[in-house]
Amino acid sequence: MSVLPTQLGPLKLESPVALAPMAGYTDSPMRRIARRYGAGLVFSEMLSAEGTLRRNRKTLELARFTQEERPIVLQYFVVSPIVAAKVAKILEELEPDGLDLNFGCPVRKIVQNSGGAALLKDIPLLSKIVEASVNATRLPVSAKIRCGWDEHSQNAVEVARAAAEGGASWVTVHARTRSEFRAGSAHWEWIGEVKQKVAIPVIGNGDVKTAEDAIALQKQTGCDAVMVGRSAIGNPFIFREANALFSGSGPLPLPTPRERFQAVNQQMAWMMDLFGEEHAVRRFRKHAIGYLRDLPHSAVIRNRVIRLPNACDVLSILEEYFFSLPDSSASCGSTLGESASSDRDKLTETAQGL
Ligand SMILES: Cc1cc2nc3c(=O)[nH]c(=O)nc-3n(C[C@H](O)[C@H](O)[C@H](O)COP(=O)(O)O)c2cc1C
Known part of the structure; x- marks a missing residue:
């Protein structure tokens, strides 16, 4: 099977x-690492429309990207068509490759203000927001949606159709309802429904944990592309592994210790350039947890790394640890050692406490 290019x-x-948009994670260094290891497209984390409109320094920092990240799509959440058009114009000035509207964020603060997934309950307004954004920019505009608000209102097909009618170039379906947040298993069958019934391209998202899952999702649903979120944290290798399977060149060996260290080192260096050492080291901790996930006896290393204040020490500990692993053990994933919990939910929960 080959679905390259797409x-x-x-x-x-x-x-x-x-690479999925993930607030607090998918900064420019993570996006660069993902692209370097083969992601075909990366998204910024969601930007506040209000912050963008006010040209708030922090919001615009989140929107900054480097040429190496292209193609990059900037995502925002917005509740009004007029504001959506203004935001589209402002973000267009930054010259990304596309804009994405967030209709999936489940967070209470956002939905209480009628944003994110709340718009799944107001399809006419959602369509107007898409249309206003499309009319305001020459960039492609896409929509990221969920299957519905809850199990009683699974309306992904109607929502995707409304986005298409508003002029969206594609739709990303995170195959969960708002009430499921990120728990439980994703319902890939909804991605297949949308693909069958709606004319625009579809990105399938939810529970792609391995390269094999990416293939399975594409096969099962016929979606045009797949999106990886949590499983790409500290694991940019998933992109090249999936690409190898998609292009028919067979499974790749898992990353060697040297490759793991190179990725860690590069990501930290880019983070230090962008954030300065203190902030970079703090922010890097949650990525370090990802890089150590499922490796043998990594809990003790993880506990040391998340306490260290300077980059040099963090990197030396990780370097020493990765190079202490025999190639084969580093390649065995969760089959060896303590299996530092392959539970991605725990990864983001722990990291959010950092
Ligand atoms: C920490 C975190 C932050 C997220 N932030 C965003 C966001 O800013 N915009 C968005 O559309 N989705 C966001 N998501 C959802 C992901 O893009 C994705 O839809 C979800 O994690 C399911 O994919 P996965 O199973 O591959 O992780 C976030 C997810 C996580 C774990």
Whole structure:
């Protein structure tokens, strides 16, 4: 099977595997690492429309990207068509490759203000927001949705159709309802429904934990691309592994200790450039947890790394640890050692406490 390259509206992607938008994670260094290891498309974390409108320094910092990240899509959440149009114009000035509207955020603060997933309950307004954004920019505009608000209102097909009618170039379906947040298993069958019934390209998202899952999701649903979120944290290798399977060149060996260290070192260096050492080291902790996930006896290393204040010490401990692993053990994933919990939910929960 080969689905390379992939077309999403006007965007031609080298790979059908995208990095998901993840607030607090998908900063420019993580996006660069993902692209370097083969992600076909990356998204910024969601930007506040209000912050963008006020040209708030912090919001615009989140929107900054480097050429190496292209193709990059900037995502925002917004509740009004007029504001959506203004935000689209402002973000267009930054020259990303596309804009994405967030209709999936389940967080109470956002939905109480009628944003994110709340718009799944107001399809006419959602369609107007898409239309206003599309009319305001020459960039492709996409929508990221969920299956519905809850199990009694699973309306992914109607929502995706409304987004298509509003002019969206593609739709990303996170195959859970708002009330499921990120728990439980994703309902991939909804991605297949949308793909069958709606004319625009579809990115499938939810529970792609391995390269094999990416293939399975594409096969099961016929979606045009797949999106990886939590499983790409500290694991940019998933992109090249999935690409190898998609292109038919077979499974790749898992990353060697040297490759793991190179990725860690590079990501930290980019983070230090962007944030300065103190902030970079604090922010890097949650990525370090990802890099150590499922490796033998890594809990003790993780506990040391999340307490260290300077980059040099963090990198030396990780370097020493990775190079202490025999190639084969580092490649065995959760089959060896203590299996530092392959539970991705725990990963983001622990990291959010950092
Ligand atoms: C920490 C975190 C932050 C997230 N932030 C965003 C966001 O800013 N915008 C968005 O559309 N989705 C966001 N998501 C949802 C992901 O994009 C994705 O839809 C979800 O994690 C399911 O994919 P996965 O199972 O591959 O992780 C976030 C998810 C996590 C774990």
